[in-house]
Amino acid sequence: MNGRQMLRITIRALFESPWRLANSYVENSLFQKQAKSWQKNFSTTCTRCSKSRQLGRKRIISEKKLAKCSIDYRKVCVVAGKGGDGISCFHSEPRKVFGGPDGGDGGNGGHIILKVDQHVKSLASVLPYYKSGDGKRGGSKNCYGSNGRTIYVTVPIGTVVTEDGEVVAELYQHGEEYVAAYGGAGGKGNRFFLSNENRAPTLATEGEPGQRKILHLELKTMAHAGMVGFPNAGKSSLLRAISNAKPAVASYPFTTLIPHIGIVHYEDYEQVAVADIPGIIKGAHRNRGLGFGFLRHIEHCSFLLYVLDLSVLEPWTQLQNLKYELEQYEEGLSKRPHAIIGNKFDLPQSKSNLPLLRDQVEERVIPLSALTGENLEELLLHLKELYDDYVKTEAQNHKPMKW
Ligand SMILES: Nc1nc2c(ncn2[C@@H]2O[C@H](COP(=O)(O)OP(=O)(O)OP(=O)(O)O)[C@@H](O)[C@H]2O)c(=O)[nH]1
Numbered sequence: 001m002n003g004r005q006m007l008r009i010t011i012r013a014l015f016e017s018p019w020r021l022a023n024s025y026v027e028n029s030l031f032q033k034q035a036k037s038w039q040k041n042f043s044t045t046c047t048r049c050s051k052s053r054q055l056g057r058k059r060i061i062s063e064k065k066l067a068k069c070s071i072d073y074r075k076v077c078v079v080a081g082k083g084g085d086g087i088s089c090f091h092s093e094p095r096k097v098f099g100g101p102d103g104g105d106g107g108n109g110g111h112i113i114l115k116v117d118q119h120v121k122s123l124a125s126v127l128p129y130y131k132s133g134d135g136k137r138g139g140s141k142n143c144y145g146s147n148g149r150t151i152y153v154t155v156p157i158g159t160v161v162t163e164d165g166e167v168v169a170e171l172y173q174h175g176e177e178y179v180a181a182y183g184g185a186g187g188k189g190n191r192f193f194l195s196n197e198n199r200a201p202t203l204a205t206e207g208e209p210g211q212r213k214i215l216h217l218e219l220k221t222m223a224h225a226g227m228v229g230f231p232n233a234g235k236s237s238l239l240r241a242i243s244n245a246k247p248a249v250a251s252y253p254f255t256t257l258i259p260h261i262g263i264v265h266y267e268d269y270e271q272v273a274v275a276d277i278p279g280i281i282k283g284a285h286r287n288r289g290l291g292f293g294f295l296r297h298i299e300h301c302s303f304l305l306y307v308l309d310l311s312v313l314e315p316w317t318q319l320q321n322l323k324y325e326l327e328q329y330e331e332g333l334s335k336r337p338h339a340i341i342g343n344k345f346d347l348p349q350s351k352s353n354l355p356l357l358r359d360q361v362e363e364r365v366i367p368l369s370a371l372t373g374e375n376l377e378e379l380l381l382h383l384k385e386l387y388d389d390y391v392k393t394e395a396q397n398h399k400p401m402k403w
């Protein structure tokens with residue numbers, strides 16, 4: 001190596017080393033940035049990088065959208081599977097001439113079962129037609145055909161099943177099952193008919209057809225108490241005041257389009273379910289207003305809360321009309337254990353109307369204001385009394401409904 005070459009190498013080394021340093025520094029910082037972004041994406045241990053675990057606010061769905069999703073009536077055609085046929089055949093094997101009958105039985109057809117699920121809230125997921133699987137044919141060598149697939153249809157609590165106008169099932173408990181259509185039994189193979197009298201039967205039977213039914217599923221709201229009142233009486237406001245339910249409130253009639261259920265919690269861990277039923281008007285039993293479709297939701301409430309607007313002229317006429325509508329829909333419905341609530345007590349007209357209402361009706365009237373929360377305690381105490389009476393009477397007959 002001559003002197004010139006030596007000089008070139010030294011100059012290059014002098015220039016390259018800071019470049020290398022700078023280069024490695026840049027690479028390092030880039031890598032660190034990349035690692036940080038990975039950490040952000042994948043790390044759950046670092047509080048700075050991990051996702052916020054706070055519960056998000058519940059999205060409020062409009063009443064119209066809710067009403068569209070909550071289907072409370074369905075007509076369903078259910079066809080259960082046919083049973084598989086049994087077969088007729090004889091065992092054959094080398095050096096075994098008369099092996100005997102060995103035709104197997106057919107499999108049973110699948111059933112269609114309605115199953116109650118407390119997480120399902122409407123009949124929206126129920127389809128208009130169901131057909132379960134057919135059973136398979138029997139086989140030779142005494143092989144049985146496999147059973148058809150059973151279909152489970154999940155329905156909400158409070159589903160009432162009717163067939164030809166007759167109630168065939170009322171499903172009120174979570175997990176309860178009702179066989180809507182039985183699958184046909186599988187046919188018998190000729191092995192089944194083997195007897196001492198007949199050592200070589202050739203008879204084999206066909207599988208039976210499954211049941212076919214047209215069912216009407218109706219969802220009836222299940223709550224202890226049902227709030228009944230004219231539109232704008234303040235039912236939804238009252239439910240908001242006594243429970244965590246959030247039905248829409250507005251100053252126009254028919255704000256509520258579907259029943260809403262709120263739970264009132266008491267200190268002894270008892271929970272009373274209160275339903276806000278859409279407004280009822282004169283002639284509701286003749287399908288006026290929102291129709292009698294909503295009156296059926298009241299049927300299953302054990303006691304009623306008549307919510308009156310105390311600020312209107314002659315509030316007792318509201319009560320008479322409400323009772324009349326309920327009575328027209330079903331005899332004795334208005335006479336269920338009930339409480340009369342005079343709402344909007346904060347308004348000046350209500351103060352003067354209260355004594356007039358008390359003169360007109362024999363039952364106890366609870367004046368309150370859902371808006372200001374005035375006298376809500378009296379209602380809550382009376383609600384508990386009604387609930388305790390209900391539990392006592394139901395305990396003698398069957399299990400009281402608990403939430
Ligand atoms: N001043 C006063 N206004 C009330 C009170 N309760 C309810 N309101 C008002 O009355 C209007 C109707 O209230 P809602 O709770 O929507 O009445 P609703 O009975 O549920 O009406 P529908 O859903 O149409 O049957 C709203 O503007 C409420 O703010 C109250 O105690 N005092």
Ligand SMILES: [Mg+2]
Pocket residue numbers: 235236237247248249255256276
């Ligand atoms: Mg309402």
